[in-house]
Amino acid sequence: MCYTFGHTFGYLCEQVAVGALTGGTVKVAQVALKGGRSLALNLAKRTSASVVARSQWLKALLREAGAGDAVMRAAYERGLVTCSVEPVGPTIREVVNEVLEKAFSKGGFDRSIYSWKHLQDDLLNRPNLSKLLAQTGGEAVFQRRLSQLATIMGDDFDAVIAKNFAKVADEIIVVAKPDGTVDEFFEGFLRAFAGNPSELAHADAQTYSKVFLSPQGKAALKTFLSDPTPGKLWDTFDEATFFNNRVRGVLAELSVYKRYYKGRGYEHAPNAPGFDFTGPKWVQIKTVKDPTTAFSRMRDAVNALIAESPTDKPLKLHILVPPPGNDSAPLQAALDNYIGTLPAKKKFELIIDPFDIIP
């Protein structure tokens, strides 16, 4: 049972884990006495991953005095405890660190590209992930989401995807707020790859519940998280397929909501037909890669927004195009002209914005 306890860092970590598991009242030996061999073995298994993570953390502290301040250390430790004893979520009952250790250990997973050390570095050094870690309730979020991703991807989960997920999480999914805190849309991100708006009913939930993607969704997610250009919205999702349009639209919608609209008093209506956000205005977000072919689709979006919204509310069609957006002027003019034929023109705002999902 106690082979890991011989390791200094492991011992420390066990005490943290046991403390969490038992409300801080018993030591591992007591767990063994109270719960018998099976609980104690289970505890040892859960903590083996924590030991590695913990040791990397402590090594980093030794190596580099500035690797973390007291707040970060405490946050990391809380996250470590959570990930050592708690399941990923309601639909993935395995403990977070067990899932990760299993994923990192499987054949073909190149631990020189990604492993516990890289995970720790990402948590501590990436600007938004470190803010998430330090935030109350955020200590274990990325680790959980990484294990959720590993579960969803199954055999396709490799070190490159893990590495790039950290990059995409930091640059896209975790969004800095003006007050210095961060917000995130991990669940919505994973659900976006279902390509089905009904999946987005709980896009903003903290449920860790998405566990299955279709082969098409998995392939798209794999492409989005693979080298050489992870996180490239416009490259990954061209307009060749309906599915691509859907996924691209949802990812952009989630990103724009977190980056811009949420802080301005808007509510997200992820699976409403005709509009995406309500608030000071009723807003529809659309992504357009080729503005020269999008007029009919955008005209339908104008019509749907008018038909679906209350008559007395200002309306806004916010079209996102790849930067620099130079070729969108003809589309803008044609839509301005179209909107100008409608009585609703008085309350309608059309914006075509060059947009990159990585700010």
Add this chain to the structure above:
Amino acid sequence: MIPPFPDRTHFTLAFPVGPQPVSEVWGLISQYLCDKKCLPNILSVQQIAGHREEFHTTERLKIRPEEFAKLIDERRLDAFWFDSGVSGRTLSFRLLHAKTLGFQSVLGCYIEKDAKAPKGWNGLIEALMERFSTVGGWQWRQLYQSWQSAIEVNCGYLSSFGSPPSGYSMTFRNTESLTPQPDRVFIDISLNPGRPKELLPTVEFYPTAEMWLGPHFWQYAQCTKEEALAADFWLETRDTPHYTYFKCWPTPFTRPDGEQGRMQQRLWKLFFHEDCEWPPGSGTISDEPMYGPKELWPEGLEYPY
């Protein structure tokens, strides 16, 4: 494909209460289009307007015209929005009600430049007004109506109508965008000869060369029907139990200045005791044509802009 400006004869028809049954509205539209050999082969129907919430989706329903009446009845539609679904040659009709702002409804259309559509809508407007109670019906040339009613100087304004007259009073609003963009520029069109006037939410009056004014219009006017009929500038009037037809110019208006501008001024003074001016800020109606798109410039005169 980016379509050219939809410069066709458009119309609108306002009802004080949403017309029922809606299938009869469609029946009259389809009959008129059929008579004019312009009925589309396929209709692309929006599944939001007039639909109960359980049907709402942005997916459009493609059906044959002869199936639409059945759809209206089966889904108990109280409004609709459909088009012919042909990019660049779209013919579209919308019957929309004011929702929380009242019982009124407005039937309108959108006709792309190369769409197969009638040259005028007189027969349809009159058939609908004979069948349903109305506020009024108006038809116009879309380029002129869009120019005169444009309240924002945007990309479309500049490309279709040219630079706005310098005398416009302008206001500026921040553009709510992710990337820095110029402010939105709004112009005060409240004295444009061709401006619309809101009678009640979503229902507007248009000072057009031909007007069909229904029994419900006169409560919003500053004159009586008899006073209007007594004016001496009409080319033609017809008073029927369902509407009163007024024609003051042989073709749809194309200019806010000259004789056309003065005719629109007469309409404003008669119906609403209001005035107009062109160009903006002049306090009068210019004898000479000023501003506007080349397509609306008087023939034989050199376009100076």
